[in-house]
Amino acid sequence: MHAAASRSSERIDNDAAVRLPIATRTRRAVVPVTATEDSSQAKTGLWTEIEITELRQLISNNTNHAGTVSWVKVEKAWKLVTNLPERSKASLSSKWYDIKTKSTTLIADDTNKTQGSADTNPDNTLTGFASNVTTTEAAQTTASNILGIKTVARDEEENQRPPVDSPDALIQLTFRKNLQKARKIGCQMTLRKPPNRVSGQHIKPIIGVVDGLIKSALLKKGSCRLIWNQLSVLVFAGALTVSELGNQHTTEKAEKRQAWFSSSYRECDNLRRVIGKATAELRRRKRLRKKKDAQRAPTM
Structure with missing residues:
Protein backbone atom coordinates (compact mmCIF):
# COMPACT_ATOMS: atom_id res chain seq x y z
CA MET A 1 0.00 0.00 0.00
CA HIS A 2 2.77 2.36 0.85
CA ALA A 3 4.47 1.74 -2.57
CA ALA A 4 1.23 2.38 -4.44
CA ALA A 5 0.74 5.67 -2.57
CA SER A 6 4.26 6.82 -3.41
CA ARG A 7 3.78 5.99 -7.10
CA SER A 8 0.51 7.93 -7.24
CA SER A 9 2.17 10.95 -5.61
CA GLU A 10 5.00 10.83 -8.19
CA ARG A 11 2.47 10.77 -11.04
CA ILE A 12 0.67 13.79 -9.58
CA ASP A 13 3.96 15.69 -9.33
CA ASN A 14 4.84 14.84 -12.94
CA ASP A 15 1.42 15.95 -14.19
CA ALA A 16 1.79 19.24 -12.34
CA ALA A 17 5.23 19.77 -13.83
CA VAL A 18 3.89 19.18 -17.33
CA ARG A 19 1.09 21.70 -16.81
CA LEU A 20 3.55 24.43 -15.82
CA PRO A 21 4.45 27.00 -18.51
CA ILE A 22 7.55 26.38 -20.55
CA ALA A 23 9.19 29.57 -19.29
CA THR A 24 8.95 28.40 -15.64
CA ARG A 25 10.20 24.89 -16.46
CA THR A 26 13.26 26.06 -18.42
CA ARG A 27 14.59 28.79 -16.21
CA ARG A 28 18.31 29.14 -16.46
CA ALA A 29 20.71 31.54 -14.91
CA VAL A 30 21.76 34.17 -17.40
CA VAL A 31 25.35 35.19 -16.95
CA PRO A 32 26.09 38.63 -18.39
CA VAL A 33 28.98 38.64 -20.82
CA THR A 34 31.13 41.73 -20.84
CA ALA A 35 33.14 42.33 -23.99
CA THR A 36 36.57 43.69 -23.37
CA GLU A 37 38.66 45.77 -25.65
CA ASP A 38 41.32 43.07 -25.83
CA SER A 39 38.88 40.49 -27.17
CA SER A 40 37.59 42.89 -29.84
CA GLN A 41 41.07 43.79 -30.91
CA ALA A 42 42.08 40.13 -31.07
CA LYS A 43 39.56 39.38 -33.78
CA THR A 44 41.11 38.66 -37.12
CA GLY A 45 40.26 40.91 -40.03
CA LEU A 46 39.92 44.17 -38.07
CA TRP A 47 41.83 47.15 -39.46
CA THR A 48 43.55 49.70 -37.26
CA GLU A 49 44.10 53.36 -38.04
CA ILE A 50 47.81 52.69 -38.59
CA GLU A 51 47.02 50.05 -41.21
CA ILE A 52 44.52 52.31 -43.00
CA THR A 53 47.02 55.19 -43.05
CA GLU A 54 49.74 52.91 -44.39
CA LEU A 55 47.36 51.52 -47.04
CA ARG A 56 46.51 55.05 -48.24
CA GLN A 57 50.21 55.91 -48.48
CA LEU A 58 51.07 52.75 -50.43
CA ILE A 59 48.19 53.23 -52.87
CA SER A 60 49.13 56.87 -53.47
CA ASN A 61 52.70 55.75 -54.24
CA ASN A 62 51.60 52.96 -56.59
CA THR A 63 48.91 54.75 -58.64
CA LYS A 76 54.87 43.60 -52.03
CA ALA A 77 55.32 46.97 -50.28
CA TRP A 78 52.88 45.90 -47.56
CA LYS A 79 54.91 42.76 -46.84
CA LYS A 95 39.41 47.40 -47.76
CA TRP A 96 40.36 50.14 -50.24
CA TYR A 97 36.96 49.82 -51.94
CA ASP A 98 35.24 50.20 -48.53
CA LEU A 106 30.47 61.56 -46.91
CA ILE A 107 31.36 63.86 -49.82
CA ALA A 108 27.90 63.43 -51.32
CA ASP A 109 26.21 64.14 -47.98
CA ASP A 110 28.21 67.35 -47.55
CA THR A 111 27.37 68.36 -51.13
CA ASN A 112 23.66 67.76 -50.58
CA LYS A 113 23.71 69.79 -47.36
CA THR A 114 25.48 72.66 -49.12
CA GLN A 115 23.03 72.60 -52.03
CA GLY A 116 20.09 72.50 -49.61
CA SER A 117 21.33 75.55 -47.72
CA ALA A 118 21.91 77.40 -51.00
CA ASP A 119 18.41 76.58 -52.23
CA THR A 120 16.79 77.79 -49.00
CA ASN A 121 18.72 81.08 -49.20
CA PRO A 122 18.77 82.03 -52.90
CA ASP A 123 19.71 85.64 -52.14
CA ASN A 124 22.90 84.63 -50.33
CA THR A 125 24.66 83.02 -53.27
CA LEU A 126 27.96 84.65 -52.37
CA THR A 127 28.00 83.33 -48.78
CA GLY A 128 31.26 81.64 -47.81
CA PHE A 129 33.56 83.83 -49.93
CA ALA A 130 36.11 86.20 -48.43
CA SER A 131 34.85 89.53 -47.12
CA ASN A 132 37.36 91.52 -49.16
CA VAL A 133 35.98 90.37 -52.52
CA THR A 134 35.71 93.31 -54.89
CA THR A 135 32.58 94.26 -56.76
CA THR A 136 34.09 93.06 -60.04
CA GLU A 137 34.67 89.56 -58.65
CA ALA A 138 31.19 89.57 -57.10
CA ALA A 139 29.70 90.50 -60.44
CA GLN A 140 31.53 87.62 -62.08
CA THR A 141 30.12 85.21 -59.49
CA THR A 142 26.54 85.19 -60.74
CA ALA A 143 23.97 82.62 -61.72
CA SER A 144 24.13 81.37 -65.28
CA ASN A 145 20.94 81.21 -67.33
CA ILE A 146 21.82 77.95 -69.03
CA LEU A 147 20.75 74.72 -67.28
CA GLY A 148 20.43 76.57 -63.96
CA ILE A 149 24.18 76.44 -63.30
CA LYS A 150 25.58 78.60 -60.48
CA THR A 151 29.11 79.89 -61.00
CA VAL A 152 31.78 79.74 -58.31
CA ALA A 153 35.22 81.24 -57.88
CA ARG A 154 37.45 79.44 -60.38
CA ASP A 155 40.64 80.27 -58.54
CA GLU A 156 39.39 78.55 -55.41
CA GLU A 157 38.36 75.47 -57.40
CA GLU A 158 41.79 75.21 -59.00
CA ASN A 159 43.58 75.60 -55.67
CA GLN A 160 41.38 73.08 -53.86
CA ARG A 161 42.68 69.90 -55.44
CA PRO A 162 41.74 66.68 -53.64
CA PRO A 163 44.46 64.21 -52.60
CA VAL A 164 45.37 61.36 -54.91
CA ASP A 165 43.83 58.64 -52.73
CA SER A 166 40.44 60.36 -52.31
CA PRO A 167 37.37 59.04 -54.17
CA ASP A 168 36.80 62.52 -55.63
CA ALA A 169 40.23 62.40 -57.30
CA LEU A 170 39.51 58.94 -58.68
CA ILE A 171 36.23 60.15 -60.17
CA LEU A 191 31.14 54.64 -82.89
CA ARG A 192 29.50 55.31 -79.55
CA LYS A 193 28.98 52.18 -77.47
CA PRO A 194 26.16 52.62 -74.94
CA PRO A 195 27.46 52.36 -71.36
CA ASN A 196 26.40 49.41 -69.26
CA ARG A 197 23.46 50.01 -66.98
CA VAL A 198 24.18 50.17 -63.27
CA SER A 199 21.83 50.40 -60.30
CA GLY A 200 22.13 50.71 -56.55
CA GLN A 201 22.50 53.30 -53.83
CA HIS A 202 26.30 53.36 -54.19
CA ILE A 203 26.14 55.27 -57.51
CA LYS A 204 24.31 58.33 -56.11
CA PRO A 205 27.51 59.94 -54.70
CA ILE A 206 29.28 59.23 -57.99
CA ILE A 207 26.48 60.89 -59.95
CA GLY A 208 26.68 63.94 -57.67
CA VAL A 209 30.42 64.38 -58.25
CA VAL A 210 30.07 63.81 -62.02
CA ASP A 211 27.32 66.44 -62.21
CA GLY A 212 29.67 68.90 -60.53
CA LEU A 213 32.42 68.12 -63.03
CA ILE A 214 30.05 68.62 -65.97
CA LYS A 215 28.88 71.94 -64.55
CA SER A 216 32.45 73.17 -64.05
CA CYS A 224 27.82 82.05 -75.31
CA ARG A 225 30.32 79.58 -76.78
CA LEU A 226 28.50 76.39 -75.74
CA ILE A 227 27.17 74.22 -78.57
CA TRP A 228 25.08 71.06 -78.61
CA ASN A 229 27.97 68.76 -79.59
CA GLN A 230 30.04 69.85 -76.59
CA LEU A 231 27.13 69.22 -74.23
CA SER A 232 26.58 65.79 -75.78
CA VAL A 233 30.25 64.88 -75.35
CA LEU A 234 30.23 65.93 -71.68
CA VAL A 235 27.07 63.98 -70.89
CA PHE A 236 28.42 60.88 -72.65
CA ALA A 237 31.69 61.10 -70.70
CA GLY A 238 29.72 61.44 -67.45
CA ALA A 239 27.62 58.38 -68.30
CA LEU A 240 30.76 56.36 -69.03
CA THR A 241 32.28 57.44 -65.71
CA VAL A 242 29.22 56.46 -63.67
CA SER A 243 28.98 53.12 -65.48
CA GLU A 244 32.67 52.31 -65.04
CA LEU A 245 32.91 53.21 -61.35
CA GLY A 246 29.47 51.80 -60.52
CA ASN A 247 30.24 48.44 -62.08
CA GLN A 248 33.72 48.33 -60.57
CA HIS A 249 32.47 46.45 -57.51
CA THR A 250 30.76 43.84 -59.69
CA THR A 251 33.87 43.56 -61.84
CA GLU A 252 36.07 43.00 -58.80
CA LYS A 253 33.76 40.23 -57.61
CA ALA A 254 33.88 38.59 -61.03
CA GLU A 255 37.68 38.83 -61.09
CA LYS A 256 37.93 37.26 -57.63
CA ARG A 257 35.58 34.46 -58.71
CA GLN A 258 37.59 33.89 -61.89
CA ALA A 259 40.85 33.84 -59.93
CA TRP A 260 39.41 31.28 -57.51
CA PHE A 261 38.25 29.02 -60.34
CA SER A 262 41.64 29.31 -62.05
CA SER A 263 43.55 28.42 -58.89
CA SER A 264 41.19 25.51 -58.19
CA TYR A 265 41.64 24.21 -61.73
CA ARG A 266 45.43 24.38 -61.41
CA GLU A 267 45.33 22.51 -58.10
CA CYS A 268 43.09 19.80 -59.58
CA ASP A 269 45.40 19.51 -62.57
CA ASN A 270 48.41 19.08 -60.29
CA LEU A 271 46.58 16.43 -58.27
CA ARG A 272 45.69 14.53 -61.46
CA ARG A 273 49.35 14.52 -62.48
CA VAL A 274 50.46 13.26 -59.07
CA ILE A 275 47.80 10.53 -59.11
CA GLY A 276 48.83 9.49 -62.63
CA LYS A 277 52.50 9.25 -61.66
CA ALA A 278 51.68 7.30 -58.49
CA THR A 279 49.44 4.88 -60.42
CA ALA A 280 52.13 4.23 -63.01
CA GLU A 281 54.71 3.63 -60.27
CA LEU A 282 52.43 1.16 -58.48
CA PRO A 298 60.44 -23.80 -57.38
CA THR A 299 60.31 -25.81 -60.58
CA MET A 300 59.05 -29.40 -60.48
Missing part, protein backbone atom coordinates in the same frame (compact mmCIF):
# COMPACT_ATOMS: atom_id res chain seq x y z
CA ASN A 64 49.70 55.87 -62.18
CA HIS A 65 48.51 59.02 -63.95
CA ALA A 66 45.40 57.23 -65.24
CA GLY A 67 44.27 56.36 -61.71
CA THR A 68 45.03 52.62 -61.95
CA VAL A 69 46.39 51.00 -58.79
CA SER A 70 49.08 48.31 -59.09
CA TRP A 71 47.93 45.88 -56.40
CA VAL A 72 50.93 43.61 -56.97
CA LYS A 73 53.29 46.43 -55.98
CA VAL A 74 51.03 47.41 -53.07
CA GLU A 75 51.07 43.84 -51.76
CA LEU A 80 58.08 44.84 -46.51
CA VAL A 81 56.57 47.09 -43.82
CA THR A 82 57.33 45.80 -40.33
CA ASN A 83 54.88 45.56 -37.41
CA LEU A 84 51.90 45.03 -39.74
CA PRO A 85 49.75 41.89 -39.97
CA GLU A 86 49.88 39.85 -43.15
CA ARG A 87 47.20 40.86 -45.67
CA SER A 88 46.39 39.32 -49.04
CA LYS A 89 45.91 41.29 -52.25
CA ALA A 90 42.16 40.60 -52.15
CA SER A 91 41.95 41.89 -48.57
CA LEU A 92 43.84 45.09 -49.45
CA SER A 93 41.68 45.82 -52.50
CA SER A 94 38.45 45.06 -50.62
CA ILE A 99 37.31 53.33 -47.79
CA LYS A 100 36.43 54.83 -51.19
CA THR A 101 32.72 54.07 -50.75
CA LYS A 102 32.55 55.61 -47.26
CA SER A 103 34.51 58.70 -48.33
CA THR A 104 32.34 59.18 -51.43
CA THR A 105 29.19 58.90 -49.32
CA GLN A 172 37.98 63.18 -61.71
CA LEU A 173 40.69 61.03 -63.31
CA THR A 174 38.10 58.63 -64.72
CA PHE A 175 36.00 61.52 -66.03
CA ARG A 176 39.00 63.14 -67.77
CA LYS A 177 39.96 59.83 -69.38
CA ASN A 178 36.41 59.25 -70.64
CA LEU A 179 36.15 62.89 -71.77
CA GLN A 180 39.21 62.48 -74.01
CA LYS A 181 37.70 59.29 -75.38
CA ALA A 182 34.35 61.00 -76.01
CA ARG A 183 36.04 63.93 -77.79
CA LYS A 184 37.83 61.54 -80.15
CA ILE A 185 34.57 59.77 -80.98
CA GLY A 186 32.52 62.95 -81.18
CA CYS A 187 28.81 62.67 -81.92
CA GLN A 188 29.13 59.73 -84.33
CA MET A 189 26.47 57.39 -83.04
CA THR A 190 27.93 54.46 -84.96
CA ALA A 217 33.30 72.19 -67.64
CA LEU A 218 30.27 74.09 -68.92
CA LEU A 219 31.27 77.15 -66.91
CA LYS A 220 34.73 77.14 -68.48
CA LYS A 221 33.17 77.07 -71.95
CA GLY A 222 30.73 79.85 -71.17
CA SER A 223 27.07 80.10 -72.13
CA ARG A 283 51.85 -0.79 -61.69
CA ARG A 284 55.58 -0.93 -62.36
CA ARG A 285 56.31 -2.24 -58.88
CA LYS A 286 53.56 -4.86 -59.17
CA ARG A 287 55.04 -6.13 -62.43
CA LEU A 288 58.50 -6.33 -60.87
CA ARG A 289 57.12 -8.18 -57.86
CA LYS A 290 55.37 -10.71 -60.09
CA LYS A 291 58.57 -11.31 -62.04
CA LYS A 292 60.58 -11.83 -58.84
CA ASP A 293 57.96 -14.21 -57.45
CA ALA A 294 57.96 -16.18 -60.71
CA GLN A 295 61.75 -16.48 -60.61
CA ARG A 296 61.76 -17.63 -56.99
CA ALA A 297 59.00 -20.23 -57.50
Whole structure:
Protein backbone atom coordinates (compact mmCIF):
# COMPACT_ATOMS: atom_id res chain seq x y z
CA MET A 1 0.00 0.00 0.00
CA HIS A 2 2.77 2.36 0.85
CA ALA A 3 4.47 1.74 -2.57
CA ALA A 4 1.23 2.38 -4.44
CA ALA A 5 0.74 5.67 -2.57
CA SER A 6 4.26 6.82 -3.41
CA ARG A 7 3.78 5.99 -7.10
CA SER A 8 0.51 7.93 -7.24
CA SER A 9 2.17 10.95 -5.61
CA GLU A 10 5.00 10.83 -8.19
CA ARG A 11 2.47 10.77 -11.04
CA ILE A 12 0.67 13.79 -9.58
CA ASP A 13 3.96 15.69 -9.33
CA ASN A 14 4.84 14.84 -12.94
CA ASP A 15 1.42 15.95 -14.19
CA ALA A 16 1.79 19.24 -12.34
CA ALA A 17 5.23 19.77 -13.83
CA VAL A 18 3.89 19.18 -17.33
CA ARG A 19 1.09 21.70 -16.81
CA LEU A 20 3.55 24.43 -15.82
CA PRO A 21 4.45 27.00 -18.51
CA ILE A 22 7.55 26.38 -20.55
CA ALA A 23 9.19 29.57 -19.29
CA THR A 24 8.95 28.40 -15.64
CA ARG A 25 10.20 24.89 -16.46
CA THR A 26 13.26 26.06 -18.42
CA ARG A 27 14.59 28.79 -16.21
CA ARG A 28 18.31 29.14 -16.46
CA ALA A 29 20.71 31.54 -14.91
CA VAL A 30 21.76 34.17 -17.40
CA VAL A 31 25.35 35.19 -16.95
CA PRO A 32 26.09 38.63 -18.39
CA VAL A 33 28.98 38.64 -20.82
CA THR A 34 31.13 41.73 -20.84
CA ALA A 35 33.14 42.33 -23.99
CA THR A 36 36.57 43.69 -23.37
CA GLU A 37 38.66 45.77 -25.65
CA ASP A 38 41.32 43.07 -25.83
CA SER A 39 38.88 40.49 -27.17
CA SER A 40 37.59 42.89 -29.84
CA GLN A 41 41.07 43.79 -30.91
CA ALA A 42 42.08 40.13 -31.07
CA LYS A 43 39.56 39.38 -33.78
CA THR A 44 41.11 38.66 -37.12
CA GLY A 45 40.26 40.91 -40.03
CA LEU A 46 39.92 44.17 -38.07
CA TRP A 47 41.83 47.15 -39.46
CA THR A 48 43.55 49.70 -37.26
CA GLU A 49 44.10 53.36 -38.04
CA ILE A 50 47.81 52.69 -38.59
CA GLU A 51 47.02 50.05 -41.21
CA ILE A 52 44.52 52.31 -43.00
CA THR A 53 47.02 55.19 -43.05
CA GLU A 54 49.74 52.91 -44.39
CA LEU A 55 47.36 51.52 -47.04
CA ARG A 56 46.51 55.05 -48.24
CA GLN A 57 50.21 55.91 -48.48
CA LEU A 58 51.07 52.75 -50.43
CA ILE A 59 48.19 53.23 -52.87
CA SER A 60 49.13 56.87 -53.47
CA ASN A 61 52.70 55.75 -54.24
CA ASN A 62 51.60 52.96 -56.59
CA THR A 63 48.91 54.75 -58.64
CA ASN A 64 49.70 55.87 -62.18
CA HIS A 65 48.51 59.02 -63.95
CA ALA A 66 45.40 57.23 -65.24
CA GLY A 67 44.27 56.36 -61.71
CA THR A 68 45.03 52.62 -61.95
CA VAL A 69 46.39 51.00 -58.79
CA SER A 70 49.08 48.31 -59.09
CA TRP A 71 47.93 45.88 -56.40
CA VAL A 72 50.93 43.61 -56.97
CA LYS A 73 53.29 46.43 -55.98
CA VAL A 74 51.03 47.41 -53.07
CA GLU A 75 51.07 43.84 -51.76
CA LYS A 76 54.87 43.60 -52.03
CA ALA A 77 55.32 46.97 -50.28
CA TRP A 78 52.88 45.90 -47.56
CA LYS A 79 54.91 42.76 -46.84
CA LEU A 80 58.08 44.84 -46.51
CA VAL A 81 56.57 47.09 -43.82
CA THR A 82 57.33 45.80 -40.33
CA ASN A 83 54.88 45.56 -37.41
CA LEU A 84 51.90 45.03 -39.74
CA PRO A 85 49.75 41.89 -39.97
CA GLU A 86 49.88 39.85 -43.15
CA ARG A 87 47.20 40.86 -45.67
CA SER A 88 46.39 39.32 -49.04
CA LYS A 89 45.91 41.29 -52.25
CA ALA A 90 42.16 40.60 -52.15
CA SER A 91 41.95 41.89 -48.57
CA LEU A 92 43.84 45.09 -49.45
CA SER A 93 41.68 45.82 -52.50
CA SER A 94 38.45 45.06 -50.62
CA LYS A 95 39.41 47.40 -47.76
CA TRP A 96 40.36 50.14 -50.24
CA TYR A 97 36.96 49.82 -51.94
CA ASP A 98 35.24 50.20 -48.53
CA ILE A 99 37.31 53.33 -47.79
CA LYS A 100 36.43 54.83 -51.19
CA THR A 101 32.72 54.07 -50.75
CA LYS A 102 32.55 55.61 -47.26
CA SER A 103 34.51 58.70 -48.33
CA THR A 104 32.34 59.18 -51.43
CA THR A 105 29.19 58.90 -49.32
CA LEU A 106 30.47 61.56 -46.91
CA ILE A 107 31.36 63.86 -49.82
CA ALA A 108 27.90 63.43 -51.32
CA ASP A 109 26.21 64.14 -47.98
CA ASP A 110 28.21 67.35 -47.55
CA THR A 111 27.37 68.36 -51.13
CA ASN A 112 23.66 67.76 -50.58
CA LYS A 113 23.71 69.79 -47.36
CA THR A 114 25.48 72.66 -49.12
CA GLN A 115 23.03 72.60 -52.03
CA GLY A 116 20.09 72.50 -49.61
CA SER A 117 21.33 75.55 -47.72
CA ALA A 118 21.91 77.40 -51.00
CA ASP A 119 18.41 76.58 -52.23
CA THR A 120 16.79 77.79 -49.00
CA ASN A 121 18.72 81.08 -49.20
CA PRO A 122 18.77 82.03 -52.90
CA ASP A 123 19.71 85.64 -52.14
CA ASN A 124 22.90 84.63 -50.33
CA THR A 125 24.66 83.02 -53.27
CA LEU A 126 27.96 84.65 -52.37
CA THR A 127 28.00 83.33 -48.78
CA GLY A 128 31.26 81.64 -47.81
CA PHE A 129 33.56 83.83 -49.93
CA ALA A 130 36.11 86.20 -48.43
CA SER A 131 34.85 89.53 -47.12
CA ASN A 132 37.36 91.52 -49.16
CA VAL A 133 35.98 90.37 -52.52
CA THR A 134 35.71 93.31 -54.89
CA THR A 135 32.58 94.26 -56.76
CA THR A 136 34.09 93.06 -60.04
CA GLU A 137 34.67 89.56 -58.65
CA ALA A 138 31.19 89.57 -57.10
CA ALA A 139 29.70 90.50 -60.44
CA GLN A 140 31.53 87.62 -62.08
CA THR A 141 30.12 85.21 -59.49
CA THR A 142 26.54 85.19 -60.74
CA ALA A 143 23.97 82.62 -61.72
CA SER A 144 24.13 81.37 -65.28
CA ASN A 145 20.94 81.21 -67.33
CA ILE A 146 21.82 77.95 -69.03
CA LEU A 147 20.75 74.72 -67.28
CA GLY A 148 20.43 76.57 -63.96
CA ILE A 149 24.18 76.44 -63.30
CA LYS A 150 25.58 78.60 -60.48
CA THR A 151 29.11 79.89 -61.00
CA VAL A 152 31.78 79.74 -58.31
CA ALA A 153 35.22 81.24 -57.88
CA ARG A 154 37.45 79.44 -60.38
CA ASP A 155 40.64 80.27 -58.54
CA GLU A 156 39.39 78.55 -55.41
CA GLU A 157 38.36 75.47 -57.40
CA GLU A 158 41.79 75.21 -59.00
CA ASN A 159 43.58 75.60 -55.67
CA GLN A 160 41.38 73.08 -53.86
CA ARG A 161 42.68 69.90 -55.44
CA PRO A 162 41.74 66.68 -53.64
CA PRO A 163 44.46 64.21 -52.60
CA VAL A 164 45.37 61.36 -54.91
CA ASP A 165 43.83 58.64 -52.73
CA SER A 166 40.44 60.36 -52.31
CA PRO A 167 37.37 59.04 -54.17
CA ASP A 168 36.80 62.52 -55.63
CA ALA A 169 40.23 62.40 -57.30
CA LEU A 170 39.51 58.94 -58.68
CA ILE A 171 36.23 60.15 -60.17
CA GLN A 172 37.98 63.18 -61.71
CA LEU A 173 40.69 61.03 -63.31
CA THR A 174 38.10 58.63 -64.72
CA PHE A 175 36.00 61.52 -66.03
CA ARG A 176 39.00 63.14 -67.77
CA LYS A 177 39.96 59.83 -69.38
CA ASN A 178 36.41 59.25 -70.64
CA LEU A 179 36.15 62.89 -71.77
CA GLN A 180 39.21 62.48 -74.01
CA LYS A 181 37.70 59.29 -75.38
CA ALA A 182 34.35 61.00 -76.01
CA ARG A 183 36.04 63.93 -77.79
CA LYS A 184 37.83 61.54 -80.15
CA ILE A 185 34.57 59.77 -80.98
CA GLY A 186 32.52 62.95 -81.18
CA CYS A 187 28.81 62.67 -81.92
CA GLN A 188 29.13 59.73 -84.33
CA MET A 189 26.47 57.39 -83.04
CA THR A 190 27.93 54.46 -84.96
CA LEU A 191 31.14 54.64 -82.89
CA ARG A 192 29.50 55.31 -79.55
CA LYS A 193 28.98 52.18 -77.47
CA PRO A 194 26.16 52.62 -74.94
CA PRO A 195 27.46 52.36 -71.36
CA ASN A 196 26.40 49.41 -69.26
CA ARG A 197 23.46 50.01 -66.98
CA VAL A 198 24.18 50.17 -63.27
CA SER A 199 21.83 50.40 -60.30
CA GLY A 200 22.13 50.71 -56.55
CA GLN A 201 22.50 53.30 -53.83
CA HIS A 202 26.30 53.36 -54.19
CA ILE A 203 26.14 55.27 -57.51
CA LYS A 204 24.31 58.33 -56.11
CA PRO A 205 27.51 59.94 -54.70
CA ILE A 206 29.28 59.23 -57.99
CA ILE A 207 26.48 60.89 -59.95
CA GLY A 208 26.68 63.94 -57.67
CA VAL A 209 30.42 64.38 -58.25
CA VAL A 210 30.07 63.81 -62.02
CA ASP A 211 27.32 66.44 -62.21
CA GLY A 212 29.67 68.90 -60.53
CA LEU A 213 32.42 68.12 -63.03
CA ILE A 214 30.05 68.62 -65.97
CA LYS A 215 28.88 71.94 -64.55
CA SER A 216 32.45 73.17 -64.05
CA ALA A 217 33.30 72.19 -67.64
CA LEU A 218 30.27 74.09 -68.92
CA LEU A 219 31.27 77.15 -66.91
CA LYS A 220 34.73 77.14 -68.48
CA LYS A 221 33.17 77.07 -71.95
CA GLY A 222 30.73 79.85 -71.17
CA SER A 223 27.07 80.10 -72.13
CA CYS A 224 27.82 82.05 -75.31
CA ARG A 225 30.32 79.58 -76.78
CA LEU A 226 28.50 76.39 -75.74
CA ILE A 227 27.17 74.22 -78.57
CA TRP A 228 25.08 71.06 -78.61
CA ASN A 229 27.97 68.76 -79.59
CA GLN A 230 30.04 69.85 -76.59
CA LEU A 231 27.13 69.22 -74.23
CA SER A 232 26.58 65.79 -75.78
CA VAL A 233 30.25 64.88 -75.35
CA LEU A 234 30.23 65.93 -71.68
CA VAL A 235 27.07 63.98 -70.89
CA PHE A 236 28.42 60.88 -72.65
CA ALA A 237 31.69 61.10 -70.70
CA GLY A 238 29.72 61.44 -67.45
CA ALA A 239 27.62 58.38 -68.30
CA LEU A 240 30.76 56.36 -69.03
CA THR A 241 32.28 57.44 -65.71
CA VAL A 242 29.22 56.46 -63.67
CA SER A 243 28.98 53.12 -65.48
CA GLU A 244 32.67 52.31 -65.04
CA LEU A 245 32.91 53.21 -61.35
CA GLY A 246 29.47 51.80 -60.52
CA ASN A 247 30.24 48.44 -62.08
CA GLN A 248 33.72 48.33 -60.57
CA HIS A 249 32.47 46.45 -57.51
CA THR A 250 30.76 43.84 -59.69
CA THR A 251 33.87 43.56 -61.84
CA GLU A 252 36.07 43.00 -58.80
CA LYS A 253 33.76 40.23 -57.61
CA ALA A 254 33.88 38.59 -61.03
CA GLU A 255 37.68 38.83 -61.09
CA LYS A 256 37.93 37.26 -57.63
CA ARG A 257 35.58 34.46 -58.71
CA GLN A 258 37.59 33.89 -61.89
CA ALA A 259 40.85 33.84 -59.93
CA TRP A 260 39.41 31.28 -57.51
CA PHE A 261 38.25 29.02 -60.34
CA SER A 262 41.64 29.31 -62.05
CA SER A 263 43.55 28.42 -58.89
CA SER A 264 41.19 25.51 -58.19
CA TYR A 265 41.64 24.21 -61.73
CA ARG A 266 45.43 24.38 -61.41
CA GLU A 267 45.33 22.51 -58.10
CA CYS A 268 43.09 19.80 -59.58
CA ASP A 269 45.40 19.51 -62.57
CA ASN A 270 48.41 19.08 -60.29
CA LEU A 271 46.58 16.43 -58.27
CA ARG A 272 45.69 14.53 -61.46
CA ARG A 273 49.35 14.52 -62.48
CA VAL A 274 50.46 13.26 -59.07
CA ILE A 275 47.80 10.53 -59.11
CA GLY A 276 48.83 9.49 -62.63
CA LYS A 277 52.50 9.25 -61.66
CA ALA A 278 51.68 7.30 -58.49
CA THR A 279 49.44 4.88 -60.42
CA ALA A 280 52.13 4.23 -63.01
CA GLU A 281 54.71 3.63 -60.27
CA LEU A 282 52.43 1.16 -58.48
CA ARG A 283 51.85 -0.79 -61.69
CA ARG A 284 55.58 -0.93 -62.36
CA ARG A 285 56.31 -2.24 -58.88
CA LYS A 286 53.56 -4.86 -59.17
CA ARG A 287 55.04 -6.13 -62.43
CA LEU A 288 58.50 -6.33 -60.87
CA ARG A 289 57.12 -8.18 -57.86
CA LYS A 290 55.37 -10.71 -60.09
CA LYS A 291 58.57 -11.31 -62.04
CA LYS A 292 60.58 -11.83 -58.84
CA ASP A 293 57.96 -14.21 -57.45
CA ALA A 294 57.96 -16.18 -60.71
CA GLN A 295 61.75 -16.48 -60.61
CA ARG A 296 61.76 -17.63 -56.99
CA ALA A 297 59.00 -20.23 -57.50
CA PRO A 298 60.44 -23.80 -57.38
CA THR A 299 60.31 -25.81 -60.58
CA MET A 300 59.05 -29.40 -60.48
